[in-house]
Amino acid sequence: MSQNPLLEVRGLKKSFDVTKGFLKKEKHYLYAVNDVSFTLKKGEVLGIVGESGCGKSTLGNLIVHLHEPTAGEILFEGISLLDLPAEQLRRRRADIQIIFQDPFSSLNPRKRVFDIIAEPLRTHLALSKAELKQDVLHLMELVGLNRSYLYRYPHEFSGGQRQRVGIARAIALRPKLIICDEPVSALDVSIQSQILNLLKKLQKELQLTYLFIAHGLPAVKHVSDRIAVMYLGKIVELTTKEKLFMNPMHPYTEGLLSAIPIPDPTERKEQRKLLEGDIPDPVNPPAGCKFHPRCPYKTEICSRIEPEFTEKEVGHFVACHHPLGKENKE
Amino acid sequence: MSRSLSMHGTAKKNSKMKRWMKLLFRSKTGTVGLFIVVSIVLVAILAPWLAPHEPQTIDPVNTHKPPMWMEGGDRSNILGTDNLGRDILSRIIYGSQVSLLVGISSVVLAGVIGVLVGLFTGYFGGFLDTFFMRLADSFLAIPNILLALVMLGVFGPGLLTLILVLGVTNWVQYARIIRSEVLSIKERDFIRAAKSIGVKHRHIIFSHLYPNVISSFIVVATLSVASTIILESSLSFLGLGIQPPQVSWGTILSDGRDYLATSWWLATFPGLAITISVLGIIFLGDWLRDILDPRTVK
Numbered sequence: 001m002s003q004n005p006l007l008e009v010r011g012l013k014k015s016f017d018v019t020k021g022f023l024k025k026e027k028h029y030l031y032a033v034n035d036v037s038f039t040l041k042k043g044e045v046l047g048i049v050g051e052s053g054c055g056k057s058t059l060g061n062l063i064v065h066l067h068e069p070t071a072g073e074i075l076f077e078g079i080s081l082l083d084l085p086a087e088q089l090r091r092r093r094a095d096i097q098i099i100f101q102d103p104f105s106s107l108n109p110r111k112r113v114f115d116i117i118a119e120p121l122r123t124h125l126a127l128s129k130a131e132l133k134q135d136v137l138h139l140m141e142l143v144g145l146n147r148s149y150l151y152r153y154p155h156e157f158s159g160g161q162r163q164r165v166g167i168a169r170a171i172a173l174r175p176k177l178i179i180c181d182e183p184v185s186a187l188d189v190s191i192q193s194q195i196l197n198l199l200k201k202l203q204k205e206l207q208l209t210y211l212f213i214a215h216g217l218p219a220v221k222h223v224s225d226r227i228a229v230m231y232l233g234k235i236v237e238l239t240t241k242e243k244l245f246m247n248p249m250h251p252y253t254e255g256l257l258s259a260i261p262i263p264d265p266t267e268r269k270e271q272r273k274l275l276e277g278d279i280p281d282p283v284n285p286p287a288g289c290k291f292h293p294r295c296p297y298k299t300e301i302c303s304r305i306e307p308e309f310t311e312k313e314v315g316h317f318v319a320c321h322h323p324l325g326k327e328n329k330e
Numbered sequence: 331m332s333r334s335l336s337m338h339g340t341a342k343k344n345s346k347m348k349r350w351m352k353l354l355f356r357s358k359t360g361t362v363g364l365f366i367v368v369s370i371v372l373v374a375i376l377a378p379w380l381a382p383h384e385p386q387t388i389d390p391v392n393t394h395k396p397p398m399w400m401e402g403g404d405r406s407n408i409l410g411t412d413n414l415g416r417d418i419l420s421r422i423i424y425g426s427q428v429s430l431l432v433g434i435s436s437v438v439l440a441g442v443i444g445v446l447v448g449l450f451t452g453y454f455g456g457f458l459d460t461f462f463m464r465l466a467d468s469f470l471a472i473p474n475i476l477l478a479l480v481m482l483g484v485f486g487p488g489l490l491t492l493i494l495v496l497g498v499t500n501w502v503q504y505a506r507i508i509r510s511e512v513l514s515i516k517e518r519d520f521i522r523a524a525k526s527i528g529v530k531h532r533h534i535i536f537s538h539l540y541p542n543v544i545s546s547f548i549v550v551a552t553l554s555v556a557s558t559i560i561l562e563s564s565l566s567f568l569g570l571g572i573q574p575p576q577v578s579w580g581t582i583l584s585d586g587r588d589y590l591a592t593s594w595w596l597a598t599f600p601g602l603a604i605t606i607s608v609l610g611i612i613f614l615g616d617w618l619r620d621i622l623d624p625r626t627v628k
Contacts, residue, residue, distance in 0.1 A: 064526040093528035106519035110541040110624060120527045153624040169523065 012072035047224030103162035360617030366610025389415030439497025444504025452512025552615030
């Protein structure tokens with residue numbers, strides 16, 4: 001527990017200018033990521049869940065530096081990535097890789113599997129032709145791709161196989177951190193568990209650290225150690241998987257949990273607490289607690305003051321004025 | 331996607347040339363296009379040996395002679411003669427040299443400029459983008475032919491200046507098409523993947539973007555070979571293009587326009603030559619576009 005975190009994110013913000021028309025004086029900003037802080041230890045898997053549009057993908061893109069943050073710091077192994085000169089940042093990129101959601105747009109349709117997987121190797125290492133081929137074949141084996149697929153084009157593959165190619169590309173340089181940006185949500189249900197198991201296996205074998213982004217809790221539960229729940233650009237609850245599922249403190253988490261379908265009807269004893277309403281317009285977020293218009297437990301203070309993100313129990317961070325205790329459950 | 335594809339996927343990496351030839355002869359339009367283009371190029375190269383007469387020899391006795399299969403025609407002038415008694419067939423054979431050279435090289439020149447501008451402005455955006463796109467707008471605001479006229483007037487007529495002028499005035503259409511394609515492709519995840527790997531910008535542009543936009547370029551470029559040949563003929567007609575002893579299809583065509591009512595063959599045969607060669611180039615371009623896309627290659 002005492003080891004230095006691999007990744008530390010402090011007060012990260014990203015806003016997009018959504019002002020329409022160039023004559024308007026008043027600017028409108030969409031805060032996709034609004035003051036997010038967390039740490040990630042080596043070998044850990046942190047799941048990030050939230051509804052569409054809550055900023056979880058933007059968070060992932062910020063960490064791999066596909067977006068420039070508006071404010072905040074990203075420390076990777078204690079070094080601030082944002083302060084690095086361009087060439088050093090380019091070299092550092094080998095340590096942080098990303099797996100994308102849509103395997104149909106993440107592979108260049110004009111390139112063969114070999115060239116796709118070899119690209120990171122060619123970019124950062126000087127390998128001979130034979131070494132390169134051997135490395136690529138080894139990577140294909142690791143992700144469960146038949147070696148005869150080496151010179152095929154992406155369109156010849158199914159979604160699951162394409163995602164395996166994407167995973168091989170991401171692990172090619174043995175990165176320390178991989179951002180999994182909803183890696184299974186575009187796949188058939190039957191394929192999802194295969195890819196999840198593959199990711200889990202690779203994490204163990206290669207001692208990878210994952211930031212695992214998903215929009216539903218079930219997929220995240222399978223792979224994560226800790227889970228962060230995001231709502232409108234903010235983390236509202238962050239704790240271990242067990243605590244989150246047994247004892248959610250934020251009403252939003254509770255809503256997400258009760259939305260998980262229970263297959264066995266006899267176990268559906270509890271009254272479901274389904275969330276009502278939609279995510280508010282992120283350009284004009286509600287005052288106070290961002291969740292209060294949908295919260296069943298809201299009081300007067302919730303609409304005025306935004307709750308602090310604090311550690312309510314050991315290792316259990318929540319941003320809520322009225323965190324749900326154990327007494328509220330059961 | 332299709333089952334037959336996965337069956338023979340293990341095929342070894344053929345030499346590229348072999349594969350292309352195989353794909354060429356499998357496509358009928360590709361074969362026809364290649365046949366037409368190769369024969370026209372051969373005609374242009376072998377013109378001195380193929381042409382039955384000198385293209386400039388004037389024969390005042392035999393003016394407006396119809397083609398050989400019509401009344402009044404004979405075998406010595408297969409496609410007839412023009413208003414000065416020059417042999418049309420020989421002029422068309424010699425004209426292919428200039429027309430092909432001007433048509434193809436000015437499109438290539440315009441294409442190289444346009445594709446490079448489109449790739450870089452689309453990818454980097456910002457000031458570079460604004461600058462070149464406003465420049466493109468100002469080019470579009472002036473009719474091409476006027477711009478070419480002014481430039482030819484300044485630099486003086488001649489084959490090389492003609493090619494340069496046509497190339498420089500036509501880059502805009504390619505730049506705009508390529509730029510808009512780049513704008514949509516650069517948002518796709520495989521470009522973001524390359525960025526997150528740390529691939530250099532130059533490599534992203536030429537190895538990821540370029541192969542994905544080149545097919546649109548080929549389609550537009552093959553079509554505009556035709557309009558360039560016509561544009562060359564208009565400029566030559568105005569006296570600023572090809573200078574007389576040289577002949578091009580365009581000059582023959584415009585020479586013959588005045589006699590359309592009486593001697594139709596003067597303008598018809600160079601027109602046919604333009605049509606056929608343009609068709610050939612379009613067929614070849616279509617085939618090229620198809621084989622550059624791995625999804626259509628079976």
